[in-house]
Amino acid sequence: MSFPFPIVAPAVPAAVNQGAVLNQIITTDGTSFTFTSISANVAFDTYPIIGVMLRSASTPDIASMTMGGLPCTQLYAQLAGTTLLAFYAAPRGATGNVVVTSSVTCVRAAACVFPLANLASSTTPADANTNASDPMVATINCPANGWIGGLAYNGSTSDNIVWSNLTEKFDVQPESVACFSGAGDVFASAQTARSITANPANAGSGQLLILMAMR
Numbered sequence: 001m002s003f004p005f006p007i008v009a010p011a012v013p014a015a016v017n018q019g020a021v022l023n024q025i026i027t028t029d030g031t032s033f034t035f036t037s038i039s040a041n042v043a044f045d046t047y048p049i050i051g052v053m054l055r056s057a058s059t060p061d062i063a064s065m066t067m068g069g070l071p072c073t074q075l076y077a078q079l080a081g082t083t084l085l086a087f088y089a090a091p092r093g094a095t096g097n098v099v100v101t102s103s104v105t106c107v108r109a110a111a112c113v114f115p116l117a118n119l120a121s122s123t124t125p126a127d128a129n130t131n132a133s134d135p136m137v138a139t140i141n142c143p144a145n146g147w148i149g150g151l152a153y154n155g156s157t158s159d160n161i162v163w164s165n166l167t168e169k170f171d172v173q174p175e176s177v178a179c180f181s182g183a184g185d186v187f188a189s190a191q192t193a194r195s196i197t198a199n200p201a202n203a204g205s206g207q208l209l210i211l212m213a214m215r
Contacts, residue, residue, distance in 0.1 A: 015145035016186050016214065019046060019115030021169040023182065026109045033109040035098040039067065046115040047122040048090040049075070049214070051151045053083065053110045053180045054102055060084045061103040068096025076128040080208035083178075085151045087212050089122045108174040112182050114149055119214055126213040135199035136209035142191040146215035149184040150196060156204035164197040166211075177205070 022038040042048045048067060054060045059082055065072040067090035077086035090098075098111055116122075126146055131138040134154075142148050152161050159179035160171045166183040174180055181198065191213075198209045 013120055013145065014118040015188065016119060016147040017117040018147060018184055018186050021112055021114050021182065021184065023110065023112035023170045023172060025172050025174040027175065029105055029107050031102050031105055033100045035111045038098060038111055038113045039095040042093065042095050042113065042115045044093040046117045047092050047119050048094055049114040049116055049149065050088040050090060050098060051112045051114065051182055052086045052088065052100055053151065053153055053174065054106045055083045055108060055178060056104050056106045058082060058104050060106055062086060062100060063103050064101045066099045067094045070094050073123050075123065075125050076210060076212045078130045078208060078210050080132045081206045083153050083206060083208055085153055085208050085210045087149065087210070092122065108178065110172060110174040110180040112170060114184050116147055116214065126215045128210070128212045131209045132207055134203065134207050135197055136207050137195060137197045138209055138211050139193040139195050140211045140213055141193065142187055142213035143215040144190040145188060146213055147184060147186050148191070148211060148213045150182065150198065150209065150211045152181045152198035153208045154179045154200035154204040155206045156200060156202040159200055159202045159204065162199045162201070165194060166196045
């Protein structure tokens with residue numbers, strides 16, 4: 001007598017879950033910036049995805065970044081003139097201060113944390129894109145049950161940025177002539193060339209949008 005082997009269906013990965021997003025601005029110039037209040041919503045089983053904005057009189061670069069003393073991994077970064085926007089990943093469950101060290105002196109800085117659970121990979125984006133027009137418009141692909149995050153900058157006074165096709169999480173002024181905004185959503189169905197707009201209220205001296213998808 002033979003017994004049939006049971007048919008085992010492949011496990012379906014759980015959907016990414018996005019926690020509450022915190023942000024902080026630092027209004028002094030320098031080469032090292034310590035963000036003390038953006039990791040409070042990171043749980044033991046979530047990956048902190050960190051978004052950063054740096055502005056400088058020269059071309060900035062991030063020499064190092066740590067969270068709670070642990071090194072972070074750069075996922076995606078773009079420059080527009082002398083403004084840098086970047087996404088980094090910290091180890092799962094990391095909390096504590098985020099310390100960003102720049103290669104040059106920067107005039108103000110800002111950062112945020114998107115806490116993401118159920119990531120299949122915390123260091124390999126599924127897709128990324130950028131745009132520096134006004135308004136800023138870019139398309140991006142995302143697997144089913146994945147996450148899309150966006151960071152946007154506009155060089156203008158008393159400004160705000162309005163997002164389309166991605167939910168805004170914050171909108172702040174790190175300095176009088178700079179607006180920094182972030183957005184993010186989880187998508188149950190796969191997204192193909194999803195068009196996302198970040199539209200500044202005012203014309204600025206420069207703009208930059210970066211988008212990144214994770215699964």
